[in-house]
Amino acid sequence: MASPLFPVFADLRDREVLVVGGGTVALRKTIALREAGAAVRVGAPVLNAELSAMASRGEIHHLPGHFAPHWLDGAWFVVAATDDDAVNRAVADEGQARRIWVNVVDDARASSVQIPARVDRGPLQVAISSGGAAPMLARHVREMLETALDASLGQLAELLGRERGRIRARFPQLGARRKFFERLLRGPVPALLCRRQHLAAEREFIAQLHAETSAPHGSVALVGAGPGDPGLLTLRALRVLNEADVILHDRLVSDEVLQLVRRDAQRIEVGKQAGNHHATQAQIHALMLEHARAGKRVVRLKGGDPFVFGRGGEELEVLRAAGIDFEVVPGITAALACAAYAGVPLTHRDHAQSVRFVTAHHKEPHDGGDAGEPDWRALALERQTLAVYMGVAGLERFSTRLIEHGRAASTPFAIVENGSRANQRVIVGALSELAQRAREHDVQSPALLIVGEVASLAGSLHWYGAPPLRDASAVAEAA
Ligand code: SAH
Numbered sequence: 001m002a003s004p005l006f007p008v009f010a011d012l013r014d015r016e017v018l019v020v021g022g023g024t025v026a027l028r029k030t031i032a033l034r035e036a037g038a039a040v041r042v043g044a045p046v047l048n049a050e051l052s053a054m055a056s057r058g059e060i061h062h063l064p065g066h067f068a069p070h071w072l073d074g075a076w077f078v079v080a081a082t083d084d085d086a087v088n089r090a091v092a093d094e095g096q097a098r099r100i101w102v103n104v105v106d107d108a109r110a111s112s113v114q115i116p117a118r119v120d121r122g123p124l125q126v127a128i129s130s131g132g133a134a135p136m137l138a139r140h141v142r143e144m145l146e147t148a149l150d151a152s153l154g155q156l157a158e159l160l161g162r163e164r165g166r167i168r169a170r171f172p173q174l175g176a177r178r179k180f181f182e183r184l185l186r187g188p189v190p191a192l193l194c195r196r197q198h199l200a201a202e203r204e205f206i207a208q209l210h211a212e213t214s215a216p217h218g219s220v221a222l223v224g225a226g227p228g229d230p231g232l233l234t235l236r237a238l239r240v241l242n243e244a245d246v247i248l249h250d251r252l253v254s255d256e257v258l259q260l261v262r263r264d265a266q267r268i269e270v271g272k273q274a275g276n277h278h279a280t281q282a283q284i285h286a287l288m289l290e291h292a293r294a295g296k297r298v299v300r301l302k303g304g305d306p307f308v309f310g311r312g313g314e315e316l317e318v319l320r321a322a323g324i325d326f327e328v329v330p331g332i333t334a335a336l337a338c339a340a341y342a343g344v345p346l347t348h349r350d351h352a353q354s355v356r357f358v359t360a361h362h363k364e365p366h367d368g369g370d371a372g373e374p375d376w377r378a379l380a381l382e383r384q385t386l387a388v389y390m391g392v393a394g395l396e397r398f399s400t401r402l403i404e405h406g407r408a409a410s411t412p413f414a415i416v417e418n419g420s421r422a423n424q425r426v427i428v429g430a431l432s433e434l435a436q437r438a439r440e441h442d443v444q445s446p447a448l449l450i451v452g453e454v455a456s457l458a459g460s461l462h463w464y465g466a467p468p469l470r471d472a473s474a475v476a477e478a479a
Contacts, residue, residue, distance in 0.1 A: 005114060005131045013037035016074050020067055020091050021081035022047040025105055029079045029115075030060060043071045044082070069094045077113070080104040108132025117142040122154025123161055147235055148242070152193040159193070159205060170209055184208055186297075187217045188325055195327060216295025220288055220319055222312050224305040224331015228254035229341075229420035232332045240329055245296040248287055252303030252446060254421060261299075281311065285318045292324045303446070305333040309359050309389050333357070335387035338419035338448040342426045342468070343461030346385050351453035355385040360394045360449075380405035385452035391415075392445050396435035402451070403431060414455040414468065417447040426468040428458055433471070441469055 017033050019026050022044030030051065033040050042051055043063035055062040063071050067087050072078060078100055080091040085107075092110045095102035104110040109132070116127035117138045126145055130138045160167070171177040187208060192201035221240045226232035233241075241247070244265045249258065251271030261267065270284050284300075291298045306312030306328060319326045335357050339346045346355040358379065379386060380402045391398065403409050409432035417425045429437045431451060458468045 002131065005129055007116070007127060007129065009125065009127070010036075010077070012077065014039055015076045016041065018043060018063075018071055018075040018078045019081055020044065020071070020078070020087065021083075022051055023081070023083065024048065025083075026079075026081040027051050029081050029105065030054070032115075033079070034059065038077075041071070041075075043067060067091060072098055072100055075100055078102045079115075080110075119145045119149055120154075121149060121151065122157055124153050124157040148239065150194055150236075150239055152190065152196075155193045155198070155201075156190055159189075159201065163205065163209075166209065180209075183216075188219065191219060191325070191327065217325070218292035218295045218298065219325040219327070220292050220298045220300055220315075221327050221329060222300045222306045222315060223302070223329040224310075224333075225249070225253045225257045225301050225303055226332040227304055227334050227337035227341075227420040228256070228418065229337075230254070230256045230260060232337060232420060233257060233260070234329060234331070237329045237331065240299055240327075241301075243297055244299040246291045246298045247301055248284065248291075248298065249301040250303050253301050257301075265299075281314070285315065288315065288319065289322055289324070292319070292322075302331070303334070304337070305331040308333040308335075308357060334389060334419060334446070334448045335450075338416035339387070339450060341420045341424060341464045342414055342416045342450070342458050343463055344414055344450055344454050344458050345461075346387065346450075346454065348454050348457070351383070352385040353383055355387060355452075357387050357389065359389045360391045360398055376401050376405040380407040382407070383453075385450060385454050388449035388451065390445075391449040392438070392443055392447050395438050395449070398449075399431050399434040407431060407451075411451060412453060412455040414450045414458045415443055415447050416450065417443050419446075419448060420464075422465075424465040426458055426462065426465075428455060428468040428470060437471060440471065 012033065013036070015038055017038040017040050019030050019033070019040055019042045022042065026042060026044065027048060027050050030040050030042060041061040041063055042055070045065055047055060047062060051060070054060045067090060072094055078091060078095045080088040080102065082088055088104045088107065089110060092102045092104050096112065101113040102111060103113045103115055108114055114129055114132060116129040117135075118128065119126040119142060126149070128138045128141050128145070167177065167180065171180050184205070187204070189201050189205050189208070192204060221244075223237050223240055224234075225237065238260060241261045244262055246266045246268065247258075247261050248268050248270050251269060258267065268287065270280065270287065288298055288300060300306070300315060302310045302312065304310065307330070312328065316326060316328070335346065335355075347353065356379070358374065388398065409430065411431040413429060413431055413434055415427045415438060417427070425441070427437055427441050427443065434449075462468055
């Protein structure tokens with residue numbers, strides 16, 4: 001077993017660094033070295049266009065001609081980036097003889113220093129190395145960290161760097177300082193930076209710095225979990241799920257998504273049973289308030305997108321009224337996901353210029369609204385697509401009304417049941433036979449109905465799961 005490498009972060013500001021080579025690899029290394037503030041000289045018979053431009057702007061110094069040992073005079077560090085092994089080795093040998101650290105690009109054995117894969121968040125740098133054993137693995141880990149670390153960490157590191165003196169003055173003892181950092185990192189400052197509210201973040205930082213003891217600060221993130229396939233979560237949703245203390249989730253949220261939640265977070269299912277919506281919604285509000293007030297980071301996790309038939313607006317109003325911090329993370333709504341996973345483009349130059357998201361359920365009078373009829377004439381207009389949520393119950397009535405108000409009985413539909421999930425089914429047919437087809441195939445919730453000419457494209461554009469189901473006689477005809 002070779003010994004592992006010893007990681008260091010080098011301060012190259014205004015230090016002489018030699019890059020040997022004039023091509024794209026040399027350019028890449030030169031740019032990175034200059035970002036670190038190094039004084040770079042580039043040795044090569046010819047420089048490529050970008051390097052030449054840098055040289056003529058005085059950003060680098062060009063050493064023309066073939067490699068000569070005196071190029072290393074005064075250098076702290078050397079990068080050999082030519083495509084000629086013999087030259088690279090000569091550079092490495094010369095560096096070795098002079099005890100100057102050398103990196104030979106893509107040649108760990110010839111190098112005395114390796115340049116790690118890194119995740120760059122301003123002053124915060126994460127470097128990853130496999131010591132040359134498995135560069136692909138290092139790259140893979142880098143990608144994982146890129147996903148996990150929010151861009152705003154750079155701003156947080158900058159803020160803490162600027163305020164270092166004040167923090168030390170306020171908390172001279174290491175123990176107290178550590179406690180302060182723990183509170184700060186769990187508190188609203190990082191969240192405010194994520195939300196690009198820099199001034200508010202600075203103000204909050206100062207408030208926390210001077211607070212005697214700060215009470216734990218709760219918040220609620222209203223997060224869209226998408227339709228089921230965890231691959232359709234946003235990166236932001238994943239990060240928020242990783243930091244949650246309490247998750248209040250709907251029944252619609254898939255198990256695969258729930259498996260990504262921080263292990264020791266408390267999970268509470270607040271699935272609504274048909275019939276007692278009203279009571280349950282009030283209970284959800286109460287649960288959100290209770291946990292946020294106890295200082296918890298609460299995630300209110302909803303299927304699809306929280307603002308599409310999700311009552312997300314009402315929940316935010318409650319939080320706003322209670323003065324609780326919140327953020328909203330959008331999700332992929334069922335209409336977009338089901339259409340994509342069924343091969344149904346919601347708009348199409350030849351068939352549909354607009355799409356409507358509608359729900360087959362309407363606010364009941366006891367919900368405080370009127371159960372008024374939808375505008376059937378508008379819904380029945382041609383050359384548009386309807387994406388109908390919560391459509392399993394009233395399908396008969398829905399198709400009859402649309403046809404009565406002028407939509408052709410032959411208009412294609414597609415029902416997508418369990419869209420994007422392993423058990424997805426797609427049922428297609430003509431509008432006049434909608435309810436019958438749904439009954440034949442025993443369609444269950446959750447299912448989304450798509451009505452419009454585009455639905456017929458599912459037959460040729462399907463790519464996920466089983467091909468669309470038709471009625472038994474059409475299957476016989478096709479055979
Ligand atoms: N906020 C959610 C919608 C909530 S209403 C969103 O943006 O998707 C619930 C309805 O959404 C269901 O009755 C069904 O019509 C639809 N739906 C949600 N997930 C679905 C899925 N995976 N497949 C099919 N339909 C789904």
